[in-house]
Amino acid sequence: MSSTTPHLPLTTSKDKPAMPSRAMQTDERVRRISPWRSFIGRPEFGSIAGTVLVFVLFGIFAGDSGMFNLDGVMNWAQVAAYLGIIAVGACLLMIAGEFDLSIGSMIGFAGMMMAVPSMFMGWPMWASVLFAFAGCMGLGWLNGYLVVRTRLPSFIVTLAFMFILRGLTLVLSTYFSNSTIVSGVGDKVGSDPLVSTLFQGSALHGLFAWLAQAGIIAKLPNGDPIVAGIPKVLLWWLLMAAAAGFVLSRTRFGNWIFTVGGDAVAAQNVGVPVRRVKISLFVFTAFCACLFGVLQVADVGSAAADRGLQKEFEAIIAAVIGGALLTGGYGSVVGACFGALIFGVVQIGISYTSFDSDWYRVFLGAMLLLAVLFNHYVRLHATRSK
Amino acid sequence: MRTRWIWTLLAGMLAASAATAATGPHANERYVLISHAADSDVWWNTVKNAIKQAGADFGVQVDYRNPPNGDLADMARLVEQAAARNYDGVAFDIADVDVLAKPAMRVTAKRIPLITINSGTQQQSEQLGAIMHIGQPEYEAGKAAGERAKAAGITSFVCVNHNAANAAAFQRCKGFADAIGVDARSSMIDTGVDPTVVENKVSAYLRNHPRTQAILALGPNSADPSLQALQRMGLAGKIYFVTFDLSSAVIDGIRKGVINFAIDQQPYLQGYMAIAALAIAHEDNTRDPAAIIAKLKANPAFQSRLKEYGLQPVYTNHGVSSGPAFVTRENVDTVAKYAGQYR
Numbered sequence: 001m002s003s004t005t006p007h008l009p010l011t012t013s014k015d016k017p018a019m020p021s022r023a024m025q026t027d028e029r030v031r032r033i034s035p036w037r038s039f040i041g042r043p044e045f046g047s048i049a050g051t052v053l054v055f056v057l058f059g060i061f062a063g064d065s066g067m068f069n070l071d072g073v074m075n076w077a078q079v080a081a082y083l084g085i086i087a088v089g090a091c092l093l094m095i096a097g098e099f100d101l102s103i104g105s106m107i108g109f110a111g112m113m114m115a116v117p118s119m120f121m122g123w124p125m126w127a128s129v130l131f132a133f134a135g136c137m138g139l140g141w142l143n144g145y146l147v148v149r150t151r152l153p154s155f156i157v158t159l160a161f162m163f164i165l166r167g168l169t170l171v172l173s174t175y176f177s178n179s180t181i182v183s184g185v186g187d188k189v190g191s192d193p194l195v196s197t198l199f200q201g202s203a204l205h206g207l208f209a210w211l212a213q214a215g216i217i218a219k220l221p222n223g224d225p226i227v228a229g230i231p232k233v234l235l236w237w238l239l240m241a242a243a244a245g246f247v248l249s250r251t252r253f254g255n256w257i258f259t260v261g262g263d264a265v266a267a268q269n270v271g272v273p274v275r276r277v278k279i280s281l282f283v284f285t286a287f288c289a290c291l292f293g294v295l296q297v298a299d300v301g302s303a304a305a306d307r308g309l310q311k312e313f314e315a316i317i318a319a320v321i322g323g324a325l326l327t328g329g330y331g332s333v334v335g336a337c338f339g340a341l342i343f344g345v346v347q348i349g350i351s352y353t354s355f356d357s358d359w360y361r362v363f364l365g366a367m368l369l370l371a372v373l374f375n376h377y378v379r380l381h382a383t384r385s386k
Numbered sequence: 387m388r389t390r391w392i393w394t395l396l397a398g399m400l401a402a403s404a405a406t407a408a409t410g411p412h413a414n415e416r417y418v419l420i421s422h423a424a425d426s427d428v429w430w431n432t433v434k435n436a437i438k439q440a441g442a443d444f445g446v447q448v449d450y451r452n453p454p455n456g457d458l459a460d461m462a463r464l465v466e467q468a469a470a471r472n473y474d475g476v477a478f479d480i481a482d483v484d485v486l487a488k489p490a491m492r493v494t495a496k497r498i499p500l501i502t503i504n505s506g507t508q509q510q511s512e513q514l515g516a517i518m519h520i521g522q523p524e525y526e527a528g529k530a531a532g533e534r535a536k537a538a539g540i541t542s543f544v545c546v547n548h549n550a551a552n553a554a555a556f557q558r559c560k561g562f563a564d565a566i567g568v569d570a571r572s573s574m575i576d577t578g579v580d581p582t583v584v585e586n587k588v589s590a591y592l593r594n595h596p597r598t599q600a601i602l603a604l605g606p607n608s609a610d611p612s613l614q615a616l617q618r619m620g621l622a623g624k625i626y627f628v629t630f631d632l633s634s635a636v637i638d639g640i641r642k643g644v645i646n647f648a649i650d651q652q653p654y655l656q657g658y659m660a661i662a663a664l665a666i667a668h669e670d671n672t673r674d675p676a677a678i679i680a681k682l683k684a685n686p687a688f689q690s691r692l693k694e695y696g697l698q699p700v701y702t703n704h705g706v707s708s709g710p711a712f713v714t715r716e717n718v719d720t721v722a723k724y725a726g727q728y729r
């Protein structure tokens with residue numbers, strides 16, 4: 001791990017004692033690094049380059065198919081946004097050196113925790129949503145507590161929760177609704193002003209209607225704009241990414257995350273509250289999964305036992321494409337977001353080409369391999385030349 | 387090294403895209419069929435083959451799309467994607483009407499012809515704004531099978547559910563259970579799709595419940611391993627065995643008398659007729675199901691396909707039902723030849 005720590009932002013420029021600029025220039029220990037070199041040395045460089053590559057590829061193969069029309073863009077952006085939300089959580093947790101494999105099951109379980117009290121127990125929707133968030137974060141805390149307390153690999157502990165939560169989701173839905181799907185939640189969400197404002201549908205209707213009126217964006221045959229607005233999940237993604245990115249790169253807590261993932265023992269020795277950092281990141285990851293679940297239930301209108309299947313792997317893949325190391329201590333939120341974008345574009349984009357969708361996984365795997373090789377190559381190159 | 391990778395990928399993609407080009411006067415028309423099924427689901431292969439043949443018969447291009455993990459929320463995105471791509475016609479199965487209502491609106495708002503297939507009801511299909519529904523209502527199909535079993539004196543059963551998270555699968559069990567008058571949930575085992583696990587769960591259940599009279603398998607994914615479990619336990623032929631859908635193992639089982647009957651929804655018809663009806667709707671610019679079906683019936687290519695594979699669509703006022711049809715020892719040979727491909 002120590003090999004990657006030298007170029008970590010362990011201390012940000014803010015934390016450094018103010019140094020006269022003249023002294024900086026004359027100090028022979030400080031070497032100037034060109035902005036380009038420092039850019040390609042950043043963890044997110046690989047995923048940004050990968051994103052460009054993916055867009056070029058789809059530009060060639062699906063450029064005229066409607067993929068880059070406004071409704072096409074909203075379509076894949078939405079897929080990327082859902083994944084992006086959990087990728088942000090998974091990324092921070094990975095930087096701190098832990099995994100959460102229960103993300104996917106947590107998504108299904110969050111949806112059920114939101115649907116069951118409101119549909120079968122007469123709770124108001126806002127209370128159910130609050131309950132879902134509290135429940136998920138509680139489970140996240142339990143995950144984290146078990147990991148730091150027992151020092152078992154988080155891989156195993158959260159794998160257990162992956163099964164437990166998936167099973168509980170199925171139990172809850174068949175017990176209450178006699179079916180594996182709880183329907184009608186969407187209408188309930190729609191009638192609750194607070195929850196529907198926060199989680200359902202899209203924003204900026206007026207702007208889009210105006211743009212359509214002005215002829216800037218396309219219209220449907222009935223005169224409505226082709227896209228009603230910006231899906232709220234996109235706004236949530238931006239918010240989460242901005243918040244997590246800020247915390248990671250600009251705050252003391254962000255430095256702690258890197259340190260804990262780099263070397264937990266050393267971090268403990270210099271006084272970083274390792275346990276607290278890890279547990280709070282498990283809670284944050286669970287929060288992200290719950291946000292995914294709630295947004296999805298509000299969007300598709302039902303909660304089901306198979307929601308979020310294998311999303312934990314997609315989130316980890318996005319973080320890895322984004323330059324996060326599986327061993328911890330290195331990575332970036334921006335990178336994970338670009339990783340999610342690549343994933344969303346590939347997943348939906350392949351439908352715009354004329355390839356058989358049987359090739360999707362091959363394509364995805366190749367993309368992942370390419371991204372990881374590319375990251376590896378870039379990192380080697382960047383560190384060698386230093 | 388990196389560039390060589392990219393070029394290999396590009397070359398592969400070019401080769402793949404060249405292979406799917408169609409010819410003829412309608413070669414620019416492009417239709418899509420979207421299913422909810424995960425990649426590993428063998429049943430949809432017949433539908434895939436059917437839409438390829440429909441594309442060839444009508445000279446149009448056809449895509450098949452599905453969410454790789456079978457997640458319905460991902461399927462909703464695919465339907466929205468189909469609208470964004472401006473297909474000439476869209477067909478999908480109503481895996482869950484709530485999930486698909488909004489995405490379907492995107493399709494119909496663009497005046498793209500829409501046809502629903504497979505699970506779902508006529509009423510749901512109308513609610514989504516589809517021209518017609520081509521499929522088999524799951525609960526009724528389960529019930530019809532259950533009534534057949536009841537007539538044979540069956541009063542207890544185990545439902546082998548390989549897709550427990552799917553609402554339609556549960557409806558099949560429930561229909562069967564209601565027909566013979568038992569509780570569906572206590573008679574159901576959730577097996578997952580791994581054949582070894584399915585087999586062991588079935589034999590464990592039968593050991594614990596030796597009085598079980600019948601097995602209902604919800605598809606080849608659960609029927610094939612269940613059959614193997616019965617053979618290992620020496621129960622094959624002694625227990626009343628019913629399955630949904632066909633596979634070569636199921637057909638073999640019917641021939642040997644270890645499976646009493648299979649409920650066939652003739653998936654080929656769902657795929658072929660959906661694409662054919664969309665092509666007709668597009669060509670004649672009509673949304674009238676009766677006119678579309680009349681024209682389809684008169685199509686010689688369609689008739690020869692029906693004859694070749696021994697298929698019998700059931701025409702109704704609203705459209706057409708593809709099932710339930712029962713495959714028994716009497717008619718199994720006509721089905722056997724094309725099982726897994728066109729039947």
